[in-house]
Amino acid sequence: MSLLAKRWKELAEVKAELAGRDWFLATSGNLSIKVTDDPLTFLVTASGKDKRKQTDEDFLLVDASGNPVEKTQLKPSAETLLHVEIYKRTNAGCSLHVHTVDNNVISELYGDDGEVVFSHQEIIKAFGIWEEDAAIRIPIIRNYAHIPTLAQEFAKHVNGDAGAVLIRNHGITVWGKDAFEAKKFLEAWEFLFSYHVKLLLLKGAKAFA
Amino acid sequence: MSLLAKRWKELAEVKAELAGRDWFLATSGNLSIKVTDDPLTFLVTASGKDKRKQTDEDFLLVDASGNPVEKTQLKPSAETLLHVEIYKRTNAGCSLHVHTVDNNVISELYGDDGEVVFSHQEIIKAFGIWEEDAAIRIPIIRNYAHIPTLAQEFAKHVNGDAGAVLIRNHGITVWGKDAFEAKKFLEAWEFLFSYHVKLLLLKGAKAFA
Amino acid sequence: MSLLAKRWKELAEVKAELAGRDWFLATSGNLSIKVTDDPLTFLVTASGKDKRKQTDEDFLLVDASGNPVEKTQLKPSAETLLHVEIYKRTNAGCSLHVHTVDNNVISELYGDDGEVVFSHQEIIKAFGIWEEDAAIRIPIIRNYAHIPTLAQEFAKHVNGDAGAVLIRNHGITVWGKDAFEAKKFLEAWEFLFSYHVKLLLLKGAKAFA
Amino acid sequence: MSLLAKRWKELAEVKAELAGRDWFLATSGNLSIKVTDDPLTFLVTASGKDKRKQTDEDFLLVDASGNPVEKTQLKPSAETLLHVEIYKRTNAGCSLHVHTVDNNVISELYGDDGEVVFSHQEIIKAFGIWEEDAAIRIPIIRNYAHIPTLAQEFAKHVNGDAGAVLIRNHGITVWGKDAFEAKKFLEAWEFLFSYHVKLLLLKGAKAFA
Numbered sequence: 001m002s003l004l005a006k007r008w009k010e011l012a013e014v015k016a017e018l019a020g021r022d023w024f025l026a027t028s029g030n031l032s033i034k035v036t037d038d039p040l041t042f043l044v045t046a047s048g049k050d051k052r053k054q055t056d057e058d059f060l061l062v063d064a065s066g067n068p069v070e071k072t073q074l075k076p077s078a079e080t081l082l083h084v085e086i087y088k089r090t091n092a093g094c095s096l097h098v099h100t101v102d103n104n105v106i107s108e109l110y111g112d113d114g115e116v117v118f119s120h121q122e123i124i125k126a127f128g129i130w131e132e133d134a135a136i137r138i139p140i141i142r143n144y145a146h147i148p149t150l151a152q153e154f155a156k157h158v159n160g161d162a163g164a165v166l167i168r169n170h171g172i173t174v175w176g177k178d179a180f181e182a183k184k185f186l187e188a189w190e191f192l193f194s195y196h197v198k199l200l201l202l203k204g205a206k207a208f209a
Numbered sequence: 210m211s212l213l214a215k216r217w218k219e220l221a222e223v224k225a226e227l228a229g230r231d232w233f234l235a236t237s238g239n240l241s242i243k244v245t246d247d248p249l250t251f252l253v254t255a256s257g258k259d260k261r262k263q264t265d266e267d268f269l270l271v272d273a274s275g276n277p278v279e280k281t282q283l284k285p286s287a288e289t290l291l292h293v294e295i296y297k298r299t300n301a302g303c304s305l306h307v308h309t310v311d312n313n314v315i316s317e318l319y320g321d322d323g324e325v326v327f328s329h330q331e332i333i334k335a336f337g338i339w340e341e342d343a344a345i346r347i348p349i350i351r352n353y354a355h356i357p358t359l360a361q362e363f364a365k366h367v368n369g370d371a372g373a374v375l376i377r378n379h380g381i382t383v384w385g386k387d388a389f390e391a392k393k394f395l396e397a398w399e400f401l402f403s404y405h406v407k408l409l410l411l412k413g414a415k416a417f418a
Numbered sequence: 419m420s421l422l423a424k425r426w427k428e429l430a431e432v433k434a435e436l437a438g439r440d441w442f443l444a445t446s447g448n449l450s451i452k453v454t455d456d457p458l459t460f461l462v463t464a465s466g467k468d469k470r471k472q473t474d475e476d477f478l479l480v481d482a483s484g485n486p487v488e489k490t491q492l493k494p495s496a497e498t499l500l501h502v503e504i505y506k507r508t509n510a511g512c513s514l515h516v517h518t519v520d521n522n523v524i525s526e527l528y529g530d531d532g533e534v535v536f537s538h539q540e541i542i543k544a545f546g547i548w549e550e551d552a553a554i555r556i557p558i559i560r561n562y563a564h565i566p567t568l569a570q571e572f573a574k575h576v577n578g579d580a581g582a583v584l585i586r587n588h589g590i591t592v593w594g595k596d597a598f599e600a601k602k603f604l605e606a607w608e609f610l611f612s613y614h615v616k617l618l619l620l621k622g623a624k625a626f627a
Numbered sequence: 628m629s630l631l632a633k634r635w636k637e638l639a640e641v642k643a644e645l646a647g648r649d650w651f652l653a654t655s656g657n658l659s660i661k662v663t664d665d666p667l668t669f670l671v672t673a674s675g676k677d678k679r680k681q682t683d684e685d686f687l688l689v690d691a692s693g694n695p696v697e698k699t700q701l702k703p704s705a706e707t708l709l710h711v712e713i714y715k716r717t718n719a720g721c722s723l724h725v726h727t728v729d730n731n732v733i734s735e736l737y738g739d740d741g742e743v744v745f746s747h748q749e750i751i752k753a754f755g756i757w758e759e760d761a762a763i764r765i766p767i768i769r770n771y772a773h774i775p776t777l778a779q780e781f782a783k784h785v786n787g788d789a790g791a792v793l794i795r796n797h798g799i800t801v802w803g804k805d806a807f808e809a810k811k812f813l814e815a816w817e818f819l820f821s822y823h824v825k826l827l828l829l830k831g832a833k834a835f836a
Contacts, residue, residue, distance in 0.1 A: 025332070025396040025400045026394070050389065104330070109408075121796050122770055122794070123655060130772060132771065132772035132773075145339060167331070169330050169331055184677070187652040187653040188652065191655075191726070191728065195728050195731050198732050199735060202732055202736060202828065235541055310613050311616070313613050317617060352538075352540055354550035406620060440648070443817070444753035444814040444815035445811055446818075517750060519821045526826060561759070563758065619828060619829065
């Protein structure tokens with residue numbers, strides 16, 4: 001299998017699994033995987049597709065500017081520029097962006113703070129942090145409708161080969177060295193969000209119980 | 210494949226996917242897809258079927274009055290008249306009606322207001338609205354048991370090729386140019402409902418946390 | 419296909435679907451379907467099986483006393499006597515008993531009242547009630563550990579060919595003329611429970627929003 | 628089929644089912660099944676795998692110290708020592724450890740108490756307790772990052788052939804005589820946790836309704 005075909009398959013498997021959880025409702029979300037470093041090329045989801053379906057037009061290859069490498073009628077995802085920032089600034093190999101109800105509510109609850117910090121949770125070890133009282137922080141940025149502006153704001157928080165950013169009332173973008181790691185980080189964040197949401201509700205309730 | 214077979218397949222695929230989410234509990238919900246414009250004919254779900262199953266009797270072809278085009282023992286969905294209003298008044302090609310817990314609770318919470326408005330949410334772009342501070346509104350109508358009266362009330366809000374109406378303590382009806390678009394709109398609305406429900410619960414809880 | 423094989427298949431299909439929703443956690447729940455009227459025989463789930471699996475030992479045929487018709491090492495479900503009461507007192511053809519989180523919380527919230535009443539909900543039409551302001555009531559009985567006593571208490575509420583009873587902190591038992599109808603009723607009840615649970619939470623929250 | 632192959636298959640089936648419920652997010656969780664008693668050997672999940680996938684490297688055979696029986700590049704789960712404690716101290720044949728949102732929130736809500744007790748719930752019969760007013764208790768221990776310390780603390784609560792321990796903000800470990808029983812207990816606990824979480828929220832809400 002060619003490198004391109006191998007990366008396509010990896011990204012398609014992640015897409016199918018996340019689609020099964022309904023993390024791409026209403027054609028939302030976008031995914032990418034790096035194919036070559038020099039020159040930089042990566043596969044990114046084509047715009048406006050139903051990600052529950054698996055087709056030969058799900059992804060297209062784009063260059064360091066986010067433009068298609070070959071002539072195609074497919075349009076790269078509207079937010080391809082965010083993926084460009086990740087691959088230009090880090091050694092990451094895969095980036096996943098999904099809208100979920102819980103990541104949206106966390107982004108709104110803590111949006112004015114510009115970040116949210118989680119601690120005392122075993123799942124934090126998924127990020128390779130092994131201290132007992134470890135804390136992990138995710139920045140929350142404003143959801144600029146103008147994608148170049150959003151990408152610029154986003155880029156300020158892209159300073160490691162692994163990372164994540166919440167865009168307010170929009171979703172999370174996670175990146176890691178490959179599809180396996182990016183999905184692992186994404187699942188850890190979503191667990192933290194769901195746990196935190198439920199605990200906030202319950203700590204209130206238990207006080208009155 | 211004939212046009213009829215093509216439309217049947219499209220509608221069957223949407224039905225199977227929504228059934229997988231349990232959006233048709235207790236034989237609730239109904240779906241339709243336009244087949245011809247002149248004369249108007251459309252496929253609509255047969256009444257009283259378990260939509261988790263896929264059979265040759267899931268849909269039947271009806272005319273501009275909602276009556277079967279051919280002699281059949283199948284009965285069109287009891288709410289076929291609502292679909293008639295959509296195809297008579299707009300260029301829509303598909304209409305989906307589902308009961309979900311979250312669309313029912315939203316319809317009850319805001320039922321007295323006659324509408325609910327959502328804003329500052331990325332998923333609103335699924336409706337083709339790209340402004341940063343966009344808002345989107347869905348009317349909420351009374352759930353008349355008399356279907357012709359319900360259809361008449363419903364028709365007042367059918368004034369575009371794409372749209373949606375909430376029927377109080379009943380469900381949502383969404384329409385769009387084809388099955389792809391109608392499903393996209395439906396998923397966007399359900400995301401907004403679920404997000405809003407959870408945020409209402411949490412904003413209360415966070416105040417006390 | 420023999421009548422027995424036909425009924426087995428119908429019950430197996432319902433079991434598989436409900437198991438897919440995790441409505442039989444921890445080997446809970448039991449199902450039955452009538453095979454013959456005179457003498458009364460019905461298939462009932464064997465005790466202690468994992469209902470996510472499909473095997474030739476999932477059900478066994480029992481008589482009007484709930485005893486196996488043929489010599490078998492299988493034991494009928496511990497609660498077979500409740501199914502006996504249904505088939506002895508009504509013309510029902512199928513009975514489904516499941517534990518869900520929402521039916522348990524409703525049974526606890528309203529347990530002291532001995533019943534809960536729902537109204538103004540479209541899904542009530544699934545019970546064949548078409549009035550606009552229809553209400554529907556489900557009795558809630560105490561969860562006696564002694565099954566003959568439980569069956570006796572249960573029997574007081576078995577007075578129609580279709581019906582349902584909540585057993586407090588235990589689950590719901592629903593019956594109807596056949597597997598299709600019993601499943602339809604069950605889904606309608608579970609929708610009502612989930613809707614009501616969420617609305618109770620939200621009505622409180624909205625007041626403070 | 629060899630005994631090893633039989634046990635592998637049993638554990639793989641449980642893994643696949645729990646993975647389908649997303650109980651192993653972010654490579655969390657670990658499972659084991661005993662193969663021989665003398666000397667003690669058991670299959671345990673290899674560290675760092677995506678448990679949604681089924682491969683020939685999902686499990687490896689370890690000895691009474693938790694070390695691989697044969698030379699392998701696979702690493703046993705980081706928490707293998709907890710499984711060692713179970714097999715050394717009891718006749719259990721299978722142990723399951725999963726992170727869920729609800730078991731984590733329960734562990735946090737009652738963590739300071741060191742335990743949580745549930746009563747008046749039918750599902751308690753899954754533990755083989757048949758009294759009408761039965762109560763069941765699960766200890767909650769601190770989540771030491773140092774695994775030998777965690778295993779030592781855990782071992783204090785391993786005093787029966789069936790049992791369960793909650794590790795605070797980490798997850799539940801359940802053990803039983805075989806894969807069937809361990810999964811049954813796990814499902815019963817998760818039902819109790821989800822029920823209790825929802826009831827806490829609702830009892831507060833109903834008071835204000």
